[in-house]
Amino acid sequence: MTPSSSFPGFLREPGGPRILFIGGKGGVGKTTTASALALELARSGRRCLLVSTDPAHSLGDVFGIRLGPRPKRLREGLLAMELDPDEEVGRYLDQVRENMQGLVRPAMYHEIERQLELSRQAPGAVEAATMDRISRLMAQATGPTSRGREWDVLVFDTAPTGHTLRLLALPEIMAAWTEGLLRRRDRSDAWGRALERLSGGRAGERAGEGDELSYIDEVGSELPSDDDRSHRIREVLLERRRSFTRARRLLLDPAMTAFIWVLIPEKLPILESEKAVHTLAEHRVPVVGMVVNRVLPAGELGAFLEARRAQEEAYLARIGESFAQIPRVHVPLLARDVEGVETLERIGRILMGDETTAPPPT
Amino acid sequence: MTPDPDDLRGRLRRAGELLREFYEGRHRGALARSRRDEDDLFMLLVLSETMGIPNPASYYTLELLPLLYDRFHEWHLRMGMEHSPLEGFRCC
């Protein structure tokens, strides 16, 4: 009964995608799917780093283990972590603070410090910090294993739809924004050059090329010149653009990244999924397959659940029509909540089609 | 009395220099102003969120602030704001 192609089997292949995003509406089974899939990949020899990006983490609960922002070994070939955006924001602010030395008069440190502290609560900070961390992990996934990386595949257990869609759109928006600022810098620099030509030489007292850091020796006494500042602003923006563009490139590369959508055969989740998958397609994010979770199991269920099944069949038909192009796999509704490695492994086998018939409900 | 040709040449040269200085000076002023306007706009774009204009990138602008703060005071005066528009930043 499983409408199938090579999904999700191809995820186990050594050359398969290295970055998996598991998305869907709240409560449909993202965490369950991500965990089951990661266990299954680890079992078949693709070492996984399972990462929860949902600010309301539940990944640790599923495994009955306390997780934090640093990878923890759950078993052979499986690491897991829960991102901590506040910690990320803190680290970023520390870095800004460090870069501040030698750029502003020490008398202003205090004021800037206050400004930075306010920024901690600024709208979008948590999201931006999360995206930053995600894109660094993605870059790591594509880098050489020799750099102490103990995993081959990144599996992201994402937050409910809206949050994740915004997150994925971020690199595109940010790249455009950075581009705009760089154009402004170009124009400012062009005026500066014209000014220089008019004066028949270098107008500014630009620090010698190649020793942009020389002023650091003279902290407090000599702050960088306008030209030097301009040069450094450009460097900061270029670096940002590089990292946004890289995240975007990885996100859209089907050889590298696969997006897996989870839904349940009910009205609202289907409607939401139709919209979301459409949005993902617009952003050219490759959705490689869907997990239809909590499908009523085969076998006699009694009059009450048989009535439900009739309704469910209509919804499954709708799913079949709406997502005809996307490979799907069904996971039955289990008698109990999913907790612990054993149940997850069983779901993993069901996902892979290794266990097709669900045992009768207990 | 015939004018001394050397003297005339000297005076013409002198007048030419004055003229050039005058025009270049104005030109230079215009260029410098254009650059400053451009930089002011840049500052506005970077600081927009802190001034109540939603900016999706405000988080990423933080790393630019140290490079801009030095000019911040002059900037907000030029923009016609007597006091610092930044809640957390009191430069005056």
Ligand SMILES: Nc1ncnc2c1ncn2[C@@H]1O[C@H](COP(=O)(O)OP(=O)(O)OP(=O)(O)O)[C@@H](O)[C@H]1O
């Ligand atoms: N096939 C299933 N059969 C029975 N219970 C299930 C099944 N799949 C998931 N559950 C249960 O449903 C609840 C939600 O699942 P899960 O946490 O995986 O969803 P989620 O999409 O990650 O939710 P959230 O949006 O809150 O992160 C959990 O209690 C889980 O144990």
Ligand SMILES: [Mg+2]
């Ligand atoms: Mg979850």
